[in-house]
Amino acid sequence: MTAPLQNLLYKDGHGLTPYERERCRLELHLPAGRRGFPTLVFFHGGALEFGGLEDPLARAVAARFARDGLAVVPATYRFSPAAPFPAYVEDAAAAVAWVLAHIADYGGDPRRVFVGGHSAGGYLAALVGMDPRYLAVHGVDPSALAGLVPISGQVFTHFTVRQERGLRDARFKPVIDDAAPCHHARPDAPPVLAICGDHDMPTRTDENRYFVALLKAVGHPDAEYVEVADRDHGTIFERMASPDDPAARAILAFTAHRVARLSPAAGRG
Secondary structure, X not given: OOOOEEEEEOOXXXXXXXXXXXXXXXXXEOOOOOOOEEEEEEEOOOOOOOOOOOOHHHHHHHHHHHHOOOEEEEEOOOOOOOOOOOHHHHHHHHHHHHHXXXXXXXXXXXXXXXXXXXXXXXXXXXXXXXXOHHHHOOOOOHHHOOEEEEEOOOOOXXXXXXXXXXXXXXXXXXXXXXXXXXXXXXXXXXXXXXXXXXXXXXXXXXHHHHHHHHHHHOOOOOEEEEEEEEEEOOHHHHHHHOXXXXXXXXXXXXXXXXXXXXXXXXXXX
8 A cells, every 4th residue: 555645634615613624634545556446434433522543553454455455534523522413424424525526636436435434433424324415515415425334333323412412321222313324224325334243332233233124124225234253342443454354354345346336437547
């Protein structure tokens, strides 16, 4: 892979707040010597309250995928409670729109853009892909995305959103409303690969199984759930830097299969 491009601002305009200029940043981890490559926009976890781009482990995971020909664009966003819902979802949509508009400038194919994330980042990826309103602000339809890859993502309404709303027992009481990816399940959503560890957070595996089952029930033709043995909420992502990691292999297989469906002309240049 080439040296990553770091600290790029994905929002522009004179109306940005200092907090947006601080948090709305991304990196580009690109495969070396390739053109027309697929890209995974990736949002970090942290309960929608913390995290960033400087994590060495996250950069190792991005480098691992880039070596296998999948560009990774880690992106960060504003946090609760300073920027409550839907600010962080709007930021995620802006990052995805930026990649769709600019990845060709770096050699990638905008038709081969996937969106994923771990934990809270998986929630953001799923909601941006399932609820068309967030990308519509940027003149983009979710059908432009090649697929969604939430990893241990909350697909019910995120517990931080519930806490912002003052709900009692917000961390564990399930809610599926307008802020939940499940609420927006539809047959024409992008392809979905939902991944969890078999020792994930309480109910997280159940949420993701339900999400995929619901997508299939409404007629979605391409939704898959993968559960990885001997992984918990942290190690499901932390071990992806390993060349033989089953979750990483599942992501590479998912992206390769969806890329193969595109016309042969896609990505040439």
